[in-house]
Amino acid sequence: MRPRPVVVVLEGTHPVRRLERVRELAEVRVVQQEGLVQALDGADVLYLWDFFSGALPAAWHAAGSLRWLHCAAAGVDRLLFPELVASDVVVTNAHGVFDAPMAEYVLAAMLHAAKGFGPLRDQQREATWVWREGRNIAGTRALVVGTGSIGRHTARLLRAVGVRVEGVGRVAAEHDDDFGRVHAAADLARLAGDVDWLVLVAPLTPATENLVDARVIGALPDAAVLINVGRGRLLDERALVSRLRDGTLAGAVLDTFAVEPLPPDNPLWSLPSVLVTPHMASNADSWRDDLAAQFERNFLLWSAGEPLPGVVDKALGYVPSTRH
Amino acid sequence: MRPRPVVVVLEGTHPVRRLERVRELAEVRVVQQEGLVQALDGADVLYLWDFFSGALPAAWHAAGSLRWLHCAAAGVDRLLFPELVASDVVVTNAHGVFDAPMAEYVLAAMLHAAKGFGPLRDQQREATWVWREGRNIAGTRALVVGTGSIGRHTARLLRAVGVRVEGVGRVAAEHDDDFGRVHAAADLARLAGDVDWLVLVAPLTPATENLVDARVIGALPDAAVLINVGRGRLLDERALVSRLRDGTLAGAVLDTFAVEPLPPDNPLWSLPSVLVTPHMASNADSWRDDLAAQFERNFLLWSAGEPLPGVVDKALGYVPSTRH
Numbered sequence: 001m002r003p004r005p006v007v008v009v010l011e012g013t014h015p016v017r018r019l020e021r022v023r024e025l026a027e028v029r030v031v032q033q034e035g036l037v038q039a040l041d042g043a044d045v046l047y048l049w050d051f052f053s054g055a056l057p058a059a060w061h062a063a064g065s066l067r068w069l070h071c072a073a074a075g076v077d078r079l080l081f082p083e084l085v086a087s088d089v090v091v092t093n094a095h096g097v098f099d100a101p102m103a104e105y106v107l108a109a110m111l112h113a114a115k116g117f118g119p120l121r122d123q124q125r126e127a128t129w130v131w132r133e134g135r136n137i138a139g140t141r142a143l144v145v146g147t148g149s150i151g152r153h154t155a156r157l158l159r160a161v162g163v164r165v166e167g168v169g170r171v172a173a174e175h176d177d178d179f180g181r182v183h184a185a186a187d188l189a190r191l192a193g194d195v196d197w198l199v200l201v202a203p204l205t206p207a208t209e210n211l212v213d214a215r216v217i218g219a220l221p222d223a224a225v226l227i228n229v230g231r232g233r234l235l236d237e238r239a240l241v242s243r244l245r246d247g248t249l250a251g252a253v254l255d256t257f258a259v260e261p262l263p264p265d266n267p268l269w270s271l272p273s274v275l276v277t278p279h280m281a282s283n284a285d286s287w288r289d290d291l292a293a294q295f296e297r298n299f300l301l302w303s304a305g306e307p308l309p310g311v312v313d314k315a316l317g318y319v320p321s322t323r324h
Numbered sequence: 325m326r327p328r329p330v331v332v333v334l335e336g337t338h339p340v341r342r343l344e345r346v347r348e349l350a351e352v353r354v355v356q357q358e359g360l361v362q363a364l365d366g367a368d369v370l371y372l373w374d375f376f377s378g379a380l381p382a383a384w385h386a387a388g389s390l391r392w393l394h395c396a397a398a399g400v401d402r403l404l405f406p407e408l409v410a411s412d413v414v415v416t417n418a419h420g421v422f423d424a425p426m427a428e429y430v431l432a433a434m435l436h437a438a439k440g441f442g443p444l445r446d447q448q449r450e451a452t453w454v455w456r457e458g459r460n461i462a463g464t465r466a467l468v469v470g471t472g473s474i475g476r477h478t479a480r481l482l483r484a485v486g487v488r489v490e491g492v493g494r495v496a497a498e499h500d501d502d503f504g505r506v507h508a509a510a511d512l513a514r515l516a517g518d519v520d521w522l523v524l525v526a527p528l529t530p531a532t533e534n535l536v537d538a539r540v541i542g543a544l545p546d547a548a549v550l551i552n553v554g555r556g557r558l559l560d561e562r563a564l565v566s567r568l569r570d571g572t573l574a575g576a577v578l579d580t581f582a583v584e585p586l587p588p589d590n591p592l593w594s595l596p597s598v599l600v601t602p603h604m605a606s607n608a609d610s611w612r613d614d615l616a617a618q619f620e621r622n623f624l625l626w627s628a629g630e631p632l633p634g635v636v637d638k639a640l641g642y643v644p645s646t647r648h
Binding site (some may be wrong): 056058068073100104105107108111112114115117118121123124125127129130131132133134135136138139157161260261262264265266269275276277278280281283284285287311319 | 438441446587589604608
């Protein structure tokens with residue numbers, strides 16, 4: 001009889017769910033950070049239910065038998081330390097789970113800015129009735145930076161409400177089912193001058209860090225709004241703050257920041273044309289259950305020797321899209 | 325030669341636009357409120373560019389030659405005084421002009437509530453990072469009260485983003501292209517128990533006044549959100565405030581109120597789960613130009629003896645929908 005595989009679950013604050021079927025087929029070790037090194041001895045699978053944990057690099061020396069690591073998050077930028085990248089360990093992520101909530105957040109962000117709900121909420125606090133016009137989003141132009149599954153879901157949702165969408169990805173494509181057209185990231189500064197919405201959903205990788213630099217931000221039209229649900233370090237925060245402070249950029253809706261939680265003295269908090277949200281764009285309704293169900297599905301595939309979905313290309317730093 | 329018709333334009337604060345072609349075919353008298361009585365002498369057409377004006381009843385004695393009245397607004401509840409209703413004067417309104425912005429406002433309101441942007445904005449003012457989950461709107465159930473052109477546009481937009489929509493109208497319909505199903509207003513209290521979003525876009529008429537009474541509001545599930553872009557007097561504001569204050573109703577997004585501007589001491593201003601906006605849902609982008617273009621189109625049709633679009637049924641109090 002083959003020995004049962006060992007699955008280590010790094011649990012964290014929120015109790016892990018739905019391990020019943022995994023336990024039928026594997027020895028499951030649910031641990032907190034401090035128990036990780038010991039638990040990894042002989043482990044085949046590591047399941048980072050605590051997707052924020054930074055405990056793995058220090059425990060890596062004990063992970064010699066590891067074959068598969070599943071992270072219950074979409075962005076794996078903080079996870080991919082050099083030893084993991086160089087190893088044969090297969091890394092999977094929460095591919096697909098966050099597509100719908102992230103796309104809805106982007107649409108919510110657009111409509112929030114278009115209708116002026118931020119300033120109107122501020123007026124409400126003063127019980128002040130000052131009429132102001134909104135904008136329509138139908139017919140406006142959005143450029144979505146990031147053509148993975150979240151970007152594609154976002155593009156489809158925006159097109160469903162009449163927004164004209166194009167994409168920016170690693171590789172340009174003349175014809176794309178979701179984006180119509182995908183531009184190469186190198187063209188971003190040229191493209192930025194012609195958008196109403198610049199939407200960042202890209203993963204953070206060496207290729208995307210500071211992709212939205214001062215030149216790109218400088219090229220945005222005055223009426224444009226920047227929406228970031230990717231990672232804070234995709235953009236030059238200082239350049240963004242500068243234009244927002246000058247009043248030469250209509251606004252920004254930001255869910256992610258170079259430093260999180262956003263420090264209390266960061267100027268983004270107090271700019272009236274900015275909406276700051278606490279990294280919650282992906283978190284709606286049943287997201288924790290969805291993550292748990294995804295690992296269960298993946299584990300059953302892995303046990304059966306089937307290919308895993310959502311495998312991260314560790315050199316690229318994300319799950320490459322299968323559609324063009 | 326037939327005499328040129330006389331068109332009286334009640335202008336108000338905002339300069340009227342786009343009368344060039346009208347002037348080619350008619351004698352145009354642009355007046356403020358105080359000049360209305362005199363201008364109406366011999367007038368064929370009255371164009372209420374100042375759609376908020378309440379000046380007409382007092383000037384009605386001078387309107388004996390009037391054949392057509394166009395009001396540059398959607399809701400004509402304040403316009404339809406008994407003498408006008410009893411007269412042969414044809415009344416038209418801004419039918420269609422506000423469909424897109426109103427539908428977008430409703431979607432914006434839903435996403436605002438679903439993502440918790442109101443409380444997040446309040447946190448932002450305190451520079452406080454407190455994570456909270458959002459809700460997805462895809463798959464939720466909206467009941468849209470009002471099946472005119474704004475309600476239909478709203479239904480189509482909500483369905484495009486995955487919301488399950490049904491309608492409530494004067495007359496029930498088993499099959500409806502936009503709503504799937506339309507229920508009779510008499511069933512509202514029964515239906516209200518089974519919705520995530522109760523959306524009011526109906527006109528204010530004797531039949532709709534207080535349609536959303538304490539019984540309907542009492543039947544809404546705790547997680548439901550009420551959105552009102554119709555008229556404040558469609559609902560029992562006191563019953564709504566009571567549930568919101570108790571925390572037994574998730575929230576409300578309100579653009580219209582029984583008394584406008586909303587008085588500073590109205591409790592709606594300070595309820596954190598409420599977004600108050602200053603009757604602006606219909607006002608986006610080129611709405612004034614669109615209103616002006618609509619009157620020009622209508623006037624050319626009228627001059628040519630063609631049927632006018634957007635004719636108000638003065639007994640019903642709105643433009644009856646042509647679709648079922």
